[in-house]
Amino acid sequence: MITLASDFGTPYPAAMRGVICQRTDARIEDIAHDFPRQNVRTAAFWLTQTLPYFPPAVHCVVVDPGVGTDRDAVVVRADDHALVAPDNGVVLPAARELADTVEVFTWAYDDPASSTFHGRDVFAPAAAAVHDAGVDALGDLDRTTPTDDYADLRFPTAETDDDGATGEVLVVDGFGNVVTNIPGSVLEGRFGDTVRVDGESVPVRRAYAALDPGERLVTVGSHGNVELAVNRGRGDEAFGVGVGDPVSLSL
Template sequence: MITLASDFGSPYPAAMRGVVCSRTDARIEDIAHDFPRQDVRAAAFWLREVVPYFPPATHCVVVDPGVGTDRGAVVVEAGGHRLVAPDNGVVVPTARRLADGEKFAVWDLAYDDEALASSTFHGRDLFAPAAATVHDVEAVEDLERCSPTDEWVDLTFPEPDLGEAGATGEVLVVDDFGNAVTNVPGRVLNGRDAVTVDDQRVPVRDAYAERPAGDRLVTVGSHGNVELAVNQGRGDDAFGVEVGDAVDLAW
């Protein structure tokens, strides 16, 4: 199986699918093509939450603000999966989760930018063909274009500050429902009926519908992190936050 993920919207992913189909008989699945445009960190977060639910596969990921520059390309192998992506950290959190504490392998994927058909569409001309090749090869180290490397761009998420009186975190992403997903672990809400956010007490609930429509709540999302939410509304608007904003919770 080969999965495709990008911030391309439509119709660019269709060209990537065409390239893959012309080179391999592998089944193709789309993870998402509507990641926030050129937002490597947001894509890295969602990939970390989605990819582990797939059986071992080759994942072609293209969120690539540096396309056409001298940024590198990598193949990563972790937990039976292979990830093909720009060397900008976008697949590193996923690799760490797949590796589950073990070391994961990274190869530099060599390419000649001048030989590619386009300097602005490496998804079609570089990463899709590479994903097809990587999927079909027995071992990545057998590929002439791949060489092991210990020098690759890392990406980590900020750690929250957890204390006895509360927690300070950051909004990592906002999903399409408007839920503001923080980096604060959901376990801090265990046994609590409410927390203080912006000097106001906000109920802690297990489900959005446990509050009336339009009311604010704090909950734990499927990713295990604290969310600022509104039942049938947008938490980011109601709490006045956006990606990167600090979030202070007091018990």
């Protein structure tokens, strides 16, 4: 299997699929092509939430603000998965979710036909080649070179203590739910109570519908982190926060 993920929208991913189909008979699955444009960190977060649910595969990810520059292409081996991407850290958090230890290789590519569409001309052919060679053979391919010099990406860690936590907004999903980096464990034993978010009292509930429509709540999302939400509304608007903003939680 080869999975595809990008910020391309449509129709660009179709060209990538076509290139892959010319080179291999791999099954192709789309993860998403509507990641926020050129937002490496947001794409990286959602990849951590999706790729671990796939069987062994080659994951081709293209969110590439540096397209056309001298940034490298990399292939990351994570157990029996391989992740093909630009060298900007976009796949490193997901790779660490897939394996305790990861190996990074640079991928040598020929001059692409376009300096603006490496998804089609560089990464799709690389994904097909890695798929056909097999993940175990990565170190033996002519185009791969092991490297310790690569762009890394790690999410910031929240500060927690007995009185609460201080963190930041990692992403806002399509529903407007605000995903923070505060671990959900800080709310253990507090469902049904209230906490203070940036100084304002907010109920803690397990489900959005536990409150009336339009009511704000604090919960733990499927990602395991503290989430600020509104039943049938947008948490980002109700709490007045966006990606990267600080969040203070007082118990």
